[in-house]
Amino acid sequence: MLRLVLIAGMSLLTVISAIAQLTKFYTIKDSPEFDTVDFYLKATATNCLLKTLEADNNPLTIYGNPDLEKINPSFASKVINRTCYSKLKLDEYSSSGFGDSFTMAVSRSDKDNDFWKVNLNESKIYKLNLIYGFGNADVNLTGSSVQRVKIKSGSADIVVGYDKDNMNPIKMDTFYVKADFGSIVARSMELSRAENVITKIGFGNVLLDFDDVLAEKCNVNASVGAGNLEILLPKTGTPVIIHIKDSPLCAVKIADGFEEVEKNVFVNMDYEADAENLLSFDVDVALGMVRFKYTD
Structure with missing residues (x-):
């Protein structure tokens, strides 16, 4: 949609x-x-x-x-x-x-x-x-x-x-961005x-579409109630770390190739803690759906 x-x-x-x-x-x-x-x-x-x-x-x-x-x-x-x-x-x-x-x-x-x-x-x-x-x-x-x-x-x-x-x-x-009932x-x-x-x-x-390699650091903080959040990532070239705070009533899907380094913390193959173009996510989801996918 x-x-x-x-x-x-x-x-x-x-x-x-x-x-x-x-x-x-x-x-x-x-x-x-x-x-x-x-x-x-x-x-x-x-x-x-x-x-x-x-x-x-x-x-x-x-x-x-x-x-x-x-x-x-x-x-x-x-x-x-x-x-x-x-x-x-x-x-x-x-x-x-x-x-x-x-x-x-x-x-x-x-x-x-x-x-x-x-x-x-x-x-x-x-x-x-x-x-x-x-x-x-x-x-x-x-x-x-x-x-x-x-x-x-x-x-x-x-x-x-x-x-x-x-x-x-x-x-x-x-x-x-804030979506009450609408779509962004x-x-x-x-x-x-x-x-x-x-x-x-x-x-x-x-939908947050990071469709190419980042040149600088970016911190993403997301809160999802009963809606849907989809995030598109480049498959290579951008180091990514994802922190998830979930609940039994939500659904979270992480793209292939990510490793869970501790409970609800995921990193990709390019991840380096001190990377100049680190893309980090802190996502809190209650009832909705969160999905990380690749752009290609």
Whole structure:
């Protein structure tokens, strides 16, 4: 199912580009007063595309074609200590917020006609906090300098990641994803240069795809409730250690070639404790499924 989400998310690019005209709603003009953009997005029920656009000289440009009888967009920004804090809210008039994910799940409505496109550029550093209720989102981080990204899905299907051979120009301190009921596919994770990856799953599904050899250390901390976590690893070249905290009600599957060096601690053939590109996992699973597989 997660691979179907990947295909669906990638097709969102085509769908949005096929729309007759997106209206420019909000813009942050470039200024020497700030070098970092801290962008917060909360979308109750829309389809969203975020990507870097080289032709856009503005650090943030937002387009959309919402049904304004149902969606109430609002935007604000301010500069503090060389950071531009920007907040976009795409709330339904009838929405009471994200406090009760179960209520959102049973009250889903069709939002196929609501599209938003957020353009970043290459000149600033970005901190992203993206919250999606329903719909689809494609978060393409290629070309932008992302210091931190946090993505939360109520019941949305989200694809986030990088195009092949396009690494984050700067180190990322934290890559955070949370899936309550929705699905999140994080592709080409090795290109994020994230020092820390945090994954929290309620009843949803998350795929972390490390599809090539890492160049730097990365620590992955995952908590799985009743959902599913799938992790894709390169078969050779990346030293990996996995620590599992499980329960009798969960299922854990480790890829072939790993050795259990002590109870619930697994290492692969490339493992070295002091390796410069060590990929380490701490996974706590209660009722769900965790699966480690190879990319090929």
